[in-house]
Amino acid sequence: MATIFTKIINGEIPSYKVAEDDKHYAFLDINPVAPGHTLVVPKKEVDYIFKLDDQELAELNIFAKRVAKAMEKAMPCKRIGVTVIGLEVPHAHIHLIPINQESDMYFNKGKLTLDPKDMADMAAAIAKEFK
Ligand code: AMP
Numbered sequence: 001m002a003t004i005f006t007k008i009i010n011g012e013i014p015s016y017k018v019a020e021d022d023k024h025y026a027f028l029d030i031n032p033v034a035p036g037h038t039l040v041v042p043k044k045e046v047d048y049i050f051k052l053d054d055q056e057l058a059e060l061n062i063f064a065k066r067v068a069k070a071m072e073k074a075m076p077c078k079r080i081g082v083t084v085i086g087l088e089v090p091h092a093h094i095h096l097i098p099i100n101q102e103s104d105m106y107f108n109k110g111k112l113t114l115d116p117k118d119m120a121d122m123a124a125a126i127a128k129e130f131k
Contacts, residue, residue, distance in 0.1 A: 003091035005041050016123035019070065019130040023056075024063040028123050029095065031111035036075040036098040036122055040064040047090040064094045070129035071098055075122070081105045 007013040009025045016028035018038055029037040042060050046052055052060065068080040077098035083105065084094055099105055 005091040006045050009043050016119045018123050018126040019067050026067045028119055033107055034097050034104045038096045040067055040094040042092055046092045049084050049092040068096050070126050073129040074125035
């Protein structure tokens, strides 16, 4: 059965898309730990990031770097934090999180539910900067 991220990539489930190429898709996390929290996903359905081959893993990270550069421009922050968890959704993905302090990366502090208009505006702002 297709993962929820494959359904998002295929447009069967809505997402706040920020970037896409032929092999990758990036969209806002629906329950962010910080505003602008973005997920970067390979279109190929693989349940665990380290099951990607070297080329696929390199390309995913290079795409994530392009997304992070766009986020730096669109979101005021000191750094884009990077993490991989993958316990909830069995489709490889990288979390990119705008951070000003270490605690902005804490997943156990409770997630945010942001206004849909703010989510759409953030996604559009990042998408505009994506090169
Ligand atoms: P994990 O698999 O543990 O890395 O976590 C999966 C992440 O996907 C969580 O941060 C969720 O908030 C996020 N997520 C789950 N469903 C959706 C969705 N439909 N749209 C955007 N983000 C989602």
